[in-house]
Amino acid sequence: MVVMKMKFPFEKRVKLAQGLWLLSWCATVAGAFTFSLGCILKTELRRRAEVMDNSDVHVVPNTLMIVGLASLGINYFASKVCQDALDAGRFPRWKKMLKPYFAVSCFFTVLMLLAVIMSYAMKGSLESSLKVGLRNGIRFYKDTDTPGRCFQKQNIDRLQMEFQCCGNTDFKDWFEFQWISNRYLDFSSKEVKDRIKSNVDGRYLVDGVPFSCCNPSSPRPCIQSQLTNDSAHYNYEYQTEELNIYLRGCREALVNYYMGLMNTIGAGVLSVFLLQASVLVSLRFLQTAMEAVEGNENTEIETEGYLLEKSVKETVMEYINPVMKFLMLKNQVEEGTPGNPEIPTDVNVKPGLF
Amino acid sequence: MAVLRLKFTKNERDKLAQVLWILNWISVLTGILLFSLGLFLKVEINKRGELMAERDIQYVPNMLIAVGLIACAINFLGGKICYDCVDTNKFLRWKLIMLPYIICTFFFTFCVLVGALMCYSMRGELEESLNLGLTEAIRFYKDTDTPGRCFLKRTVDMLQMEFHCCGNNGYKDWFQIQWISNRYLDMSQKEVVDRLRSNVEGKYLMSGVPFSCCNLNSPRPCIQQHVTNNSAHFNYEHQTEALNLWMRGCREALLEYYTHIMQSIGLTVLLTWLFELSVLTGVRYLQTSLENVLRQGDLNSESDGWLLENSFMETARTNLNIIKCLGKGNQIDTANNGDPNINVPSTSKAHYGPDNVPLKEIPEAS
Numbered sequence: 001m002v003v004m005k006m007k008f009p010f011e012k013r014v015k016l017a018q019g020l021w022l023l024s025w026c027a028t029v030a031g032a033f034t035f036s037l038g039c040i041l042k043t044e045l046r047r048r049a050e051v052m053d054n055s056d057v058h059v060v061p062n063t064l065m066i067v068g069l070a071s072l073g074i075n076y077f078a079s080k081v082c083q084d085a086l087d088a089g090r091f092p093r094w095k096k097m098l099k100p101y102f103a104v105s106c107f108f109t110v111l112m113l114l115a116v117i118m119s120y121a122m123k124g125s126l127e128s129s130l131k132v133g134l135r136n137g138i139r140f141y142k143d144t145d146t147p148g149r150c151f152q153k154q155n156i157d158r159l160q161m162e163f164q165c166c167g168n169t170d171f172k173d174w175f176e177f178q179w180i181s182n183r184y185l186d187f188s189s190k191e192v193k194d195r196i197k198s199n200v201d202g203r204y205l206v207d208g209v210p211f212s213c214c215n216p217s218s219p220r221p222c223i224q225s226q227l228t229n230d231s232a233h234y235n236y237e238y239q240t241e242e243l244n245i246y247l248r249g250c251r252e253a254l255v256n257y258y259m260g261l262m263n264t265i266g267a268g269v270l271s272v273f274l275l276q277a278s279v280l281v282s283l284r285f286l287q288t289a290m291e292a293v294e295g296n297e298n299t300e301i302e303t304e305g306y307l308l309e310k311s312v313k314e315t316v317m318e319y320i321n322p323v324m325k326f327l328m329l330k331n332q333v334e335e336g337t338p339g340n341p342e343i344p345t346d347v348n349v350k351p352g353l354f
Numbered sequence: 355m356a357v358l359r360l361k362f363t364k365n366e367r368d369k370l371a372q373v374l375w376i377l378n379w380i381s382v383l384t385g386i387l388l389f390s391l392g393l394f395l396k397v398e399i400n401k402r403g404e405l406m407a408e409r410d411i412q413y414v415p416n417m418l419i420a421v422g423l424i425a426c427a428i429n430f431l432g433g434k435i436c437y438d439c440v441d442t443n444k445f446l447r448w449k450l451i452m453l454p455y456i457i458c459t460f461f462f463t464f465c466v467l468v469g470a471l472m473c474y475s476m477r478g479e480l481e482e483s484l485n486l487g488l489t490e491a492i493r494f495y496k497d498t499d500t501p502g503r504c505f506l507k508r509t510v511d512m513l514q515m516e517f518h519c520c521g522n523n524g525y526k527d528w529f530q531i532q533w534i535s536n537r538y539l540d541m542s543q544k545e546v547v548d549r550l551r552s553n554v555e556g557k558y559l560m561s562g563v564p565f566s567c568c569n570l571n572s573p574r575p576c577i578q579q580h581v582t583n584n585s586a587h588f589n590y591e592h593q594t595e596a597l598n599l600w601m602r603g604c605r606e607a608l609l610e611y612y613t614h615i616m617q618s619i620g621l622t623v624l625l626t627w628l629f630e631l632s633v634l635t636g637v638r639y640l641q642t643s644l645e646n647v648l649r650q651g652d653l654n655s656e657s658d659g660w661l662l663e664n665s666f667m668e669t670a671r672t673n674l675n676i677i678k679c680l681g682k683g684n685q686i687d688t689a690n691n692g693d694p695n696i697n698v699p700s701t702s703k704a705h706y707g708p709d710n711v712p713l714k715e716i717p718e719a720s
Contacts, residue, residue, distance in 0.1 A: 144574075158570060161515060184589060210575060210576070211575075212570075219535075220537070221533070221534050221565075234540035
């Protein structure tokens, strides 16, 4: 049961070889493009690594880089093969390599598709990683004297100014943590002592936010402290005030940014995947068409090309069997022809006994 | 005594023509580069147009844009000429144009040099323009309800955050103007009224700065109000505190930014000028060697090429004489004009016989 049989007269074979050569060079460039997209994504993720708790999402750019490099090799090999394809004398030397080549390239092409799917599926993981990372960032904002956290304040300030966001979910996250270090609190002042006594953990909590939350588009100078107290500021109602500080949370801003980036990259990689798949299919047709020519004196006969000699299931089993045999050495005999008695492997069989 | 005479064989002439063709096309690309640099500078200046007072600084990017376009055109023509110079028949087409072309290009390279020098001279005008512009911008910071100035607050805030600067010369500029609008001042409060009365013009002045002056690198949360009052904040000395606010003035920051851009552009234009000059020298050699070949008659022979036929002083004297003669009147003195490029008009009359001879009667054929 041959899969997808097609007739190939001589001119069609020539056209196929030429078109495939051009296509494989395009696909090589596309492979380099995929690799660079992976690098870009990894760089962007690493830039904000301080506000991410784990690096699970890095599997997407890593896969893209691996696939990009692999497709460079695959397509370069394909172009070399189709250069020799029409020459009946030079084509046979590629014959042995083509079977494993197709297996490897199918694997990497499927991996490319997986990378695209993963980039959409990783949203949840990214969001939870950012949630924990931002929470820690806000918690350690004041620890500018602790080694390892000195730059946390700077990073959070820069992040909030660049992405125009405030806090984790929104600006109220700043009310739950002490973001002013004890070094700058006057403990002899009554106000400070009252505030610290007023909560269980002894933290100095304020209903204020850092300056990086301020929105430059506001028509009035920024109100950072006593945000929920309408009477503390003239002509101010915090429920209706939208322009004073950024209302969006940084987690939402970052997730939107990264998902936008991954969607764009995913679209690009999907088109590269289609290109790569068409290269492989064309190469397979060319190989099978040229194999039929072999041995014939007249190289201009019409031949048939096909995708798979047997049905899909049989072909898959054909490939997996050697792999399984390699992995399961002890049960080699068991998988062979039926009727063979099971020979226990721990008994030495002396020749001549049977 | 020719200036810098060189011998050219036929092969060398052809190679020179081909190399010059390629170099002219590279010059077209550098012309496009000049054009885009001028455009970039124009866009950068217009981006901060609100912060600059009216001054004559647009002439620099405009000049660069014009020079870039003209360079493209001139080098495109030069490329075409050099391409045709390989074939002597086609060269005859361009023979008359080549000398004026070379003279024009020579004067044009002066324009390129002037363009480069202007980039460096713009700094003084720019500084003055920024000084006035920033003073005005800080003064109108609070006027977010006045049409035409609504977005000045946002512009100044974004400027201070982006360039890491505060005020015109320093953060103390903010102490001298009222940057909080009266709309947000509670006039019923005693403190506000006292402050307004405390100065002649009735402005609400305070020793505080907007949030955009806050330094990101500070280890402590930003101190914006009562900046000069040490006792208002715990563990704070404003004289030694360098990390709380941005210490640099915005005029200095912007000036440094633009000077850096203009120095890079100026350097690129100078290199372009040198390149154009070398291409022009090559074209001049090509022109003189081809003309000498035509004079000698044998197209495959060796010929001389030079920059100037006579020494520099003699050429200057000859050209001045020509200009003087042109100025004297419309007399065409062809006898003294030794320029082989201009055809000598014929002065002899054709003889058709004596005039006023009466017509003889022609006998009719019978």
